[in-house]
Amino acid sequence: MYYKITVKDHIRVPPAQFGSDLRVAITAQIKEKYDGFISKTLGIVIGVEGVAEIGEGIVIPGDGASYFQTTFTLLVFRPELQEVVVGVIRDIAEFGAFITLGPLEGMIHISQTMNDFVSFNKEKTLAGKDTGRVLKIGDVCRARIIAVSYKDITNPKIGLTMRQEGLGKMEWAAEDLK
Numbered sequence: 001m002y003y004k005i006t007v008k009d010h011i012r013v014p015p016a017q018f019g020s021d022l023r024v025a026i027t028a029q030i031k032e033k034y035d036g037f038i039s040k041t042l043g044i045v046i047g048v049e050g051v052a053e054i055g056e057g058i059v060i061p062g063d064g065a066s067y068f069q070t071t072f073t074l075l076v077f078r079p080e081l082q083e084v085v086v087g088v089i090r091d092i093a094e095f096g097a098f099i100t101l102g103p104l105e106g107m108i109h110i111s112q113t114m115n116d117f118v119s120f121n122k123e124k125t126l127a128g129k130d131t132g133r134v135l136k137i138g139d140v141c142r143a144r145i146i147a148v149s150y151k152d153i154t155n156p157k158i159g160l161t162m163r164q165e166g167l168g169k170m171e172w173a174a175e176d177l178k
Contacts, residue, residue, distance in 0.1 A: 001077070001078055001079070001080055001083055002046070002075065002076070002077055003043070003075075003076050003077075003078060004049055004073055004074070004075055004076075005042065005073065005074050005076055006052070006071060006072070006073050007071070007072055007073075007074055008069065008070070008071050009030075009033075009069075009070060009072075010067045010068065010069055010070070011026050011029050011030055011033070011067065011068050011070045012029060012063075012065045012066075012067055013025050013026060013029055013057070013065055013066045013067075013068065014064075014065045015064050015065060017029075018066070022054060022068075023051055023054065026051055026054060026068060026070055027048060027050075027051055027072075030048050030051070030070070030072055031047075031048050034048060034074060035047060035048070038150075038153055038154065038156060039150075039153065040150040040153070042074070042076055042078070043076040043077050043078030043079070044076060044077045044078075044103050044104060044156070045074050045075070045076050046074075046075045046076060046077055046102075046103055047074070047075050048072060048073070048074060048075075049072075049073035049074060049075050050072065050073050051070060051071075051072045052071045052072060052073065053070065053071040054068050054069075054070050055068055055069035055070065056068070056069075077102055077103050077104065079101075079104065079145050079148050079156075079158055080145065080148075081145055081146070081147075081148060082144060082145065082146075083144070083145045084142060084143070084144050084145075084167070085101050085106075085142070085143055085144075085145060085160075086101075086140065086141070086142050086143075087099040087100050087101040087102075087106065087140075087141060087143065088100050088138065088139070088140055088141075089135060089136065089137050089138060089139045089141060090105065090137065091124075091137060092120070092124045092125060092126055092135065092136070092137060093120070094110070094120045095109065095110055096108050096109040096110045096112070096113065096126075097110075097113060097126060097135060099141060099143060099160065101158065104156065104158055105158070106143070106145070106158035106159065106160045107157070107158065107159060107160065108143060108159075108160045108161065108162060109159070110126060112146075112160065112161040112162060112163055113126050113135055113162055113163075113168070114126075114128050114131065114133055114135070114162060114163065114168060114172075115131075115163050116128030116129055116130050116131045116133065117129040117130065123136075124136070124137060133168075133169070133172060135168075135169060139169050139170075140169070140170050141162060141167075141168055141169050141170065142162070142166065142167050142168065142170065142173065143160040143161060143162045143167055143168075144160065144161050144162075144164060144167060145158060145159070145160060146159050146160060146161050147159030
């Protein structure tokens with residue numbers, strides 16, 4: 001899920017930027033510090049929405065830079081369990097499919113791709129034995145988040161399923177309604 005969150009932090013403005021417009025310098029420093037930042041509590045920072053408030057600056061002896069208590073808004077993506085997401089199949093392997101979900105990538109184990117016996121073939125597709133459904137690279141799919149792991153904070157892992165009605169390749173949902 002995407003969120004706009006308000007954050008308060010002390011932002012360091014180096015001496016080289018003292019002549020610049022303060023709001024521009026602080027926004028640049030916030031972007032440098034937070035763009036692409038990943039944490040379990042914030043999620044994945046997509047971008048800086050704007051600066052709301054800038055407090056008085058203080059200089060810490062020995063540093064030379066000014067620090068400003070700043071309130072700003074960030075746009076973040078925080079995957080949540082049971083959330084239904086839409087993505088594009090990026091790659092297919094013998095054990096499942098990788099799906100791009102905006103700023104992150106998730107993995108769908110082969111057993112979670114469809115309610116059927118699924119096989120992998122050399123053309124990098126997954127095919128259902130009884131249904132004849134085929135999943136290939138580039139397909140737009142709807143999936144449900146069933147696992148989120150921040151064990152490696154630089155590379156969060158997202159586990160997905162498409163075995164429920166209304167999930168899977170977009171064309172499959174239309175077929176399920178018939």
